[in-house]
Amino acid sequence: MKAGVLIALIFVVVLPCNAADRVLVQVPAVLDPHVALSDGVKRECPVESLLGNQVFRMVSMKFPRSLQIEKPDGTEKESVLALTILRIVAAEGGYGSGPKSLSVRADLIQSGKVIATMEKERESGFGSRWTTCALLEHAAALIGRDIANWLPTVLGGQVSTEPR
Amino acid sequence: MITRLHWISAVATALSFAAAADAAEPIFVQIPALFDPRAPVNDAVRRECGLDGLLGNDVFEQVKATFPDSTALQKPAGTEREKVLRVTILSVSAQGGGLWSGGKSITVRADLVQSGKIIATTVKERGSRGGAFGQFRGTCGILERVTAALGKDIATWVSQMLLSSDVQQSAATAEPQKAIESEQAPAPGKTD
Numbered sequence: 475m476k477a478g479v480l481i482a483l484i485f486v487v488v489l490p491c492n493a494a495d496r497v498l499v500q501v502p503a504v505l506d507p508h509v510a511l512s513d514g515v516k517r518e519c520p521v522e523s524l525l526g527n528q529v530f531r532m533v534s535m536k537f538p539r540s541l542q543i544e545k546p547d548g549t550e551k552e553s554v555l556a557l558t559i560l561r562i563v564a565a566e567g568g569y570g571s572g573p574k575s576l577s578v579r580a581d582l583i584q585s586g587k588v589i590a591t592m593e594k595e596r597e598s599g600f601g602s603r604w605t606t607c608a609l610l611e612h613a614a615a616l617i618g619r620d621i622a623n624w625l626p627t628v629l630g631g632q633v634s635t636e637p638r
Numbered sequence: 639m640i641t642r643l644h645w646i647s648a649v650a651t652a653l654s655f656a657a658a659a660d661a662a663e664p665i666f667v668q669i670p671a672l673f674d675p676r677a678p679v680n681d682a683v684r685r686e687c688g689l690d691g692l693l694g695n696d697v698f699e700q701v702k703a704t705f706p707d708s709t710a711l712q713k714p715a716g717t718e719r720e721k722v723l724r725v726t727i728l729s730v731s732a733q734g735g736g737l738w739s740g741g742k743s744i745t746v747r748a749d750l751v752q753s754g755k756i757i758a759t760t761v762k763e764r765g766s767r768g769g770a771f772g773q774f775r776g777t778c779g780i781l782e783r784v785t786a787a788l789g790k791d792i793a794t795w796v797s798q799m800l801l802s803s804d805v806q807q808s809a810a811t812a813e814p815q816k817a818i819e820s821e822q823a824p825a826p827g828k829t830d
Binding site: 518519520523524527528530531534538539540541542604605607608611615 | 674676677678728729731733743745747756758759760761762763798
């Protein structure tokens with residue numbers, strides 16, 4: 475009997491919580507028109523997709539039922555995470571041409587309104603990654619982790635804007 | 639009070655059976671996996687390693703272990719009423735030269751599709767340095783370890799998704815995702 479009650483409570487309490495565990499993440503991210511990027515990197519490295527997917531990967535660890543959305547139109551019922559790339563520092567030549575970095579703005583949108591914004595800049599680490607694209611993907615993963623850590627503080631009721 | 643607890647237990651049991659029923663459903667697994675048209679993949683790796691076939695088969699093998707009625711599907715029509723698992727390779731970080739050129743990693747996206755709608759999505763990344771005898775493995779050999787790990791990750795995710803009874807809610811609100819243009823798209827060269 476006690477076991478049955480316990481199972482029941484788990485279902486009754488946990489399932490409604492899961493129902494809210496969803497964020498629609500914009501993939502690919504949007505490249506700000508003012509971003510300067512070499513033709514080689516632009517042609518060979520889909521930074522917008524890499525960033526969007528890495529952010530999604532990290533966000534879905536916190537919000538497991540998250541989905542990707544390509545073009546939010548403001549009518550979504552769920553929270554939408556819009557991603558804009560503000561700056562890319564990525565000389566061609568991989569690790570040998572110096573560190574690579576990404577600067578990104580994340581806007582959390584509910585019912586078409588931006589309720590919180592975060593800007594973050596991250597520099598790639600190194601190690602086993604050598605190519606420019608792989609280094610940028612690493613920077614994207616770091617930003618994804620930052621955003622994933624930030625989201626619960628906002629969706630938990632504290633609407634805030636975190637400076638860079 | 640006792641009556642209420644009985645009712646709650648009954649509802650919970652019903653939900654448990656509903657979840658178990660989901661687990662018994664056959665899943666169509668797309669083999670080979672797809673390459674995202676713009677996936678940054680070294681030309682030699684794309685040509686020689688057959689990652690799309692390796693990954694598709696590893697995922698299928700692991701999914702079939704949990705969902706025995708699952709079947710492989712080469713080209714889904716997009717309208718299947720059963721759940722279709724579609725895996726897309728998003729990026730491969732792997733230079734030629736085996737372990738000596740550094741660790742290798744692969745990022746993939748897995749989509750569960752039903753009746754043309756994406757009901758769940760995940761992105762997984764795995765890397766490897768080749769294991770205990772990594773120095774004796776080639777680049778493709780190391781990547782095989784990565785695809786095997788990704789197969790397990792994705793199968794675990796599928797189980798979690800299908801055993802959670804509210805995954806069906808996703809179908810109602812899922813956005814149709816951008817179409818995969820072609821798995822035969824021209825390969826982008828390496829950045830450097």
